[in-house]
Amino acid sequence: MIPPSNSTGSPPGRTPTDHLTPERDMTHRHFEAGDHVVVIKGVAGGELWGDAMRIVAPSWHTPTNENGWRLRDATGGDQSYVTAHPRYLVHLTRRCPDCVIYLRAMEDHLLPKTHERSSLIDFGWYTVTSLGQLVHVADARSGR
Template sequence: MSQLPPDPVVALTPDPLTPDRDVTHSHFQAGDTVVVLKGVAGGELWGDAMRVVAPSWHLPTDEDGWRLRDATGGQQSYVTAHPRYLVHLSRRCPDCLIHLRAMEDALLPKYPGDDALIDCGWYTTTAVGQLVHVADVRAGR
């Protein structure tokens, strides 16, 4: 019997890179497996792994986004996200590897050897299933 992961400890931590990341919609394709980085666990970055399904307008940023499917289900199996939130898991992409390494350099020293599941508090999901980074939240949405 598998054990459920512990509830994350929310530790509001500024995201130094994702809000300024310049990645285009065409960087990802339907069928790609991606991760939305959310924090640190056991000395490594962690996040939600999802599959890119189809193009979808991302209302919170008024830009092209992607419809994502979380194969494990959860409270919401499908969300729409902006491409800058995503990092490839299904292939060794130079841009994503650079972003991943930079996030590791910025975050891992803040939580050295911490075995807790740390949620840095960067994302929320709107009532219409849009994944939104705190830097992209606009008044009234």
């Protein structure tokens, strides 16, 4: 279960590095307008958690110079709409094989590193630019 959340918590100690998302090969065509998705941002109570959103329209993702998606966060937060690269997204309402494999890999990578902590842990992998674009730290550093 991936409970949606806009909460932030600071992980004590080192934050696990996300080697999986930057290497994920997810095409723009994998998602479509109307899909419910989640961006995995951390762990809460021994489960993955992230921000749940709905895809509303195609959009250019400037930080990666690739096709992205405009997403609507129904809970609002600082920004109700952001643009994101497809590799950041996971289907929430349908269990497609690619997304299930990615979720299992994230669980295998993250849950053992956080099993002793019961609080919400936001790994700080994402930031939103002044243009309203969700950017993974690996993309922000590389300047792609």
